[in-house]
Amino acid sequence: MELHSSFYVDSPEALVNFDLLAWDDGCWKPIPGGSVRNNPKTTTVKTVTFTTPVVASKVRLLWLEYRDPATGLGPSNTHVRELRVMGHPTTPTTGPPTCMAGEQIAVQDARYAYALFLPAGYNTDRNARWPIVFSLPGTGGVMLTNDHQAVNTNAEGLAWNLRDATYRAGFGAIAVSMHYWTNGRVSGENAYFNAFHGGSDSMGPASQSTALKTKLETQCGGTTSAMHAITTYPGVGHSNTVWQNAFTDPALWTWLFQQRISTRQP
Structure with missing residues (x-):
């Protein structure tokens, strides 16, 4: 080369x-x-x-x-x-891939570093298709170490759950967890997403999470939207417990993996 x-x-x-x-x-x-x-x-x-x-x-x-x-x-x-790159034509590889599957690893990229998880069965079939989940951390989430070479032990979001071997073994999707390298707003905009809420969250009422689904269903055709039902955890404050509980809820992943662009209402 x-x-x-x-x-x-x-x-x-x-x-x-x-x-x-x-x-x-x-x-x-x-x-x-x-x-x-x-x-x-x-x-x-x-x-x-x-x-x-x-x-x-x-x-x-x-x-x-x-x-x-x-x-x-x-x-x-x-x-x-x-x-x-100098080389010569050869027979393409037809066997299964040999990627790092069943583990969460750090990936360095020219534009953005991230934590990557490939399902345990990823290498079984080269032609298999897998759902992919992009996980966004909170504003305090740090996915990788400072050199972007390892998954940090205090990761937030789905990256935190995927540290557990049992959880990894049962997770049937590709997961990409962005590395949140700075604390605060991005370009002046809030980096927040609401689908679950703590009932005792002192940072804001549960209506902050329900407002989006309400708007979709009252101002966008008056029908039930495909958005997951709002879940409020009684007695839970503004803490990691919210998303830790959410990501261990099988109903969330059953709902998510059932969604198809082709079945969305216009």
């Missing part, structure tokens, strides 16, 4: 740290020998030789430069001009 980075050949703005990943028709996996660290800023043309043969339909580059934790921004003057 040959990488041309920065603006031009003699520019002192080459990529310093990056990984090369191969698509295994089910997940992105690191390429053996494809991890580059401390590449000189002046080395804009970098040749990488893989240590073992790689069979893949796609290859991508993951830039691992420093990002400011306050802004999420990194150096803006480094570019990838060309990524050239």
